[in-house]
Amino acid sequence: MKAQKPYSCGIGPAFEVIGGKWKAVILWELHVQARRFGELRRLLPDISEKMLIQQLRELEADGIVHREVFHEVPPRVEYSETKLGASLNAALGPLADWGDRYAKRAGAAR
Numbered sequence: 749m750k751a752q753k754p755y756s757c758g759i760g761p762a763f764e765v766i767g768g769k770w771k772a773v774i775l776w777e778l779h780v781q782a783r784r785f786g787e788l789r790r791l792l793p794d795i796s797e798k799m800l801i802q803q804l805r806e807l808e809a810d811g812i813v814h815r816e817v818f819h820e821v822p823p824r825v826e827y828s829e830t831k832l833g834a835s836l837n838a839a840l841g842p843l844a845d846w847g848d849r850y851a852k853r854a855g856a857a858r
Contacts, residue, residue: 770792783827784827
């Protein structure tokens, strides 16, 4: 868990968890269904393998993503959102809506 930092509102702690370019997008892809690593790579072609691994590990450490290993041959690993991750995804929905409206506005201004 990360060191406690003083914040004036809940935005700070939220962005500690989802800050950066990829975490919210990864979580959004896990909202529909559990995904294997390769599926996530195909869904997010602009992320490097190293970055995807790092972001998944951090999301798992924060309790947002669950990693399940299936002991099969060959081994299979699936990532899914936790209950906490689902609540974060629900909170991100309005932000995604705002982003869509902003992108349309910004596109119209060009």
